[in-house]
Amino acid sequence: MINATNVTKKFGDFTALDSVSLSVGTGSIFGLVGSNGAGKSTFMRLMSGVYRLDGGSISIDGRDITESPDVRNNLIYVPDDLYFIPNCNMDSMAKLCKNSRADFDDKLYAELAEKFEASRKKPIRSMSKGMKRQAALILALASKPDILLIDETFDGLDVIKRHGMREILCQAVADRGLTVIMATHSMREVDDMCDSIAMLHKGHITLQSELDEAKTSLCKVQIAFPEDFTQSAVEFDGAKITDFTKDGTVATVIFENDREQVERELKAKNPLLMNVLPLSLEEVFIYKNR
Numbered sequence: 001m002i003n004a005t006n007v008t009k010k011f012g013d014f015t016a017l018d019s020v021s022l023s024v025g026t027g028s029i030f031g032l033v034g035s036n037g038a039g040k041s042t043f044m045r046l047m048s049g050v051y052r053l054d055g056g057s058i059s060i061d062g063r064d065i066t067e068s069p070d071v072r073n074n075l076i077y078v079p080d081d082l083y084f085i086p087n088c089n090m091d092s093m094a095k096l097c098k099n100s101r102a103d104f105d106d107k108l109y110a111e112l113a114e115k116f117e118a119s120r121k122k123p124i125r126s127m128s129k130g131m132k133r134q135a136a137l138i139l140a141l142a143s144k145p146d147i148l149l150i151d152e153t154f155d156g157l158d159v160i161k162r163h164g165m166r167e168i169l170c171q172a173v174a175d176r177g178l179t180v181i182m183a184t185h186s187m188r189e190v191d192d193m194c195d196s197i198a199m200l201h202k203g204h205i206t207l208q209s210e211l212d213e214a215k216t217s218l219c220k221v222q223i224a225f226p227e228d229f230t231q232s233a234v235e236f237d238g239a240k241i242t243d244f245t246k247d248g249t250v251a252t253v254i255f256e257n258d259r260e261q262v263e264r265e266l267k268a269k270n271p272l273l274m275n276v277l278p279l280s281l282e283e284v285f286i287y288k289n290r
Contacts (some may be wrong), residue, residue, distance in 0.1 A: 010054050030197070031190035090125060105143075234266060
């Protein structure tokens with residue numbers, strides 16, 4: 001279990017993370033989503049020890065990462081901006097990983113390199129962005145960490161490689177309880193893989209929940225009445241209206257209320273038309289962060 005409590009990080013006068021708290025279960029895939037500059041990469045770098053906390057704490061299985069830095073020994077961070085030793089190839093990087101990580105699996109490394117048709121002898125500096133990302137993920141997975149942090153998980157990978165890498169990650173979670181935190185602005189990646197998510201916006205958590213709960217945290221309604229109407233016509237005691245837009249005679253309303261409550265209250269107003277529609281994860285993010 002990973003617990004972050006009131007995590008704060010500042011760069012001069014700029015606060016990148018402001019009292020961020022979240023929890024990640026062991027053996028799960030957790031999506032840290034947000035727009036560019038929301039603080040996703042900063043959180044990853046704090047967890048991995050690249051940055052130091054300015055406030056709050058992060059613990060892994062109850063051990064504080066600042067007080068017990070060795071708790072990060074089984075953690076690997078794959079950043080968005082990848083770095084490899086100059087003039088190295090995948091095999092030389094694998095040798096380095098093996099010397100520094102006791103659990104590095106030569107057989108798994110060879111299997112993954114073959115599966116993804118990776119060029120083990122080709123200088124990594126001459127590889128494309130996607131091939132470099134693929135090499136980093138293969139080396140990370142072959143190192144068999146307990147916790148894998150990935151910033152922009154599949155950036156640069158083609159559709160087939162993305163699908164294959166998703167399968168490998170999910171299998172590692174199922175087989176040996178790997179915990180994955182993936183920072184991304186791609187809602188499709190989160191929807192395809194994650195068990196739970198946290199939405200970051202301007203250094204603050206705006207939502208943390210199971211994936212299915214996140215999609216139902218808001219309720220979208222299209223509604224019309226016999227007479228012309230304004231927002232007040234759809235308001236009720238306890239209503240939390242996030243957005244109200246009207247196109248002709250039909251309004252689209254976003255409620256931050258329970259769906260059953262919304263349906264019950266609005267039906268009592270005898271609308272001419274009422275449709276309750278599902279929201280995509282992207283829509284939830286937009287409405288939560290306006």
